[in-house]
Amino acid sequence: MVSTIDKLEHLKNLVNLAKLKDAESEVVFQINNISWNQYEKLLCLLEDSSRIKIKYLQENLVIMSPSRIHEFDKKIIGILLEAYFFTKKIRFYPLGSTTFKNQIIQRGIEPDQCYCINTNKDIPDIAIEVIVPSGGINSLEIYQGLGVKEVWFWERKKLSIYVLENENYTKMNNSSLLPDLDINLFTDYLCYDEPFDAVLEFQQKISS
Known part of the structure; x- marks a missing residue:
């Protein structure tokens, strides 16, 4: 033993x-x-x-x-999302890769990025995961137990959004917390080779 x-x-x-x-x-x-x-x-x-x-x-x-590309992708997602918050004057609290855990339900995780919207809370409203390798632990099951309202997965240049409804996640085309965010537009700028240009152009688009 x-x-x-x-x-x-x-x-x-x-x-x-x-x-x-x-x-x-x-x-x-x-x-x-x-x-x-x-x-x-x-x-x-x-x-x-x-x-x-x-x-x-x-x-x-x-x-x-995490690999270099993993860190690059998570940072760009965060920068673009924060640009959206600032442009739309949405109050937010960035919690980065804080460890969230609960001994009673035996779950713990560190998102790539996460945010509380409007008010600061113990558990983030949105958690973001960049998926490079497949397999391993089911992150959604961990987030479900912790009560995270939305989980965004970035994998193979596609963004998947899961919204917590009646204690279960449903895959959605848009964010329920940020209903005015054009996910297709957001995804397009995530795929830019030049992050500086991506952020400037994205801000211009959502400001018009």
Whole structure:
């Protein structure tokens, strides 16, 4: 039987392996039978590391080291969305990759970007995930338990929006929290090669 100390040491070794990868690749490790206590200890060990993301769902844990393209995409999504907030004078609270967790339901996650709309809250209204590798833990199941109203997935240059209704997520064509945001237009500018030009042109479009 593997001891708690041995398991934690194993997790630390996986984290160190993930940190060694090159910037162009995405590294993902999934480990099962991890207790909540082990999950929290790992989070404590990673307090000073922004290069590693952790997901936890009922004793299943994922360690991920995002690639350069992952970080680029999440930042552009955030910049464009914040440009929309400013242009439309929508009050928002950016919470970045804050760790959100709940021991009772055994869930924990760190979005790529997340926001509270109009008022600051304990749980974000919108969580955004950039999906590069497939598989692993079902992020929607984690967000559902935490009560996040909307989850946006950016994968293969397509934006999918899931809205929480009656405790279940429904895939929608538009945001229920930002009904005036043209998702097709927003997606077009996410695909620009030049982010500076994308933001300026996007602001001009939504200001007219």
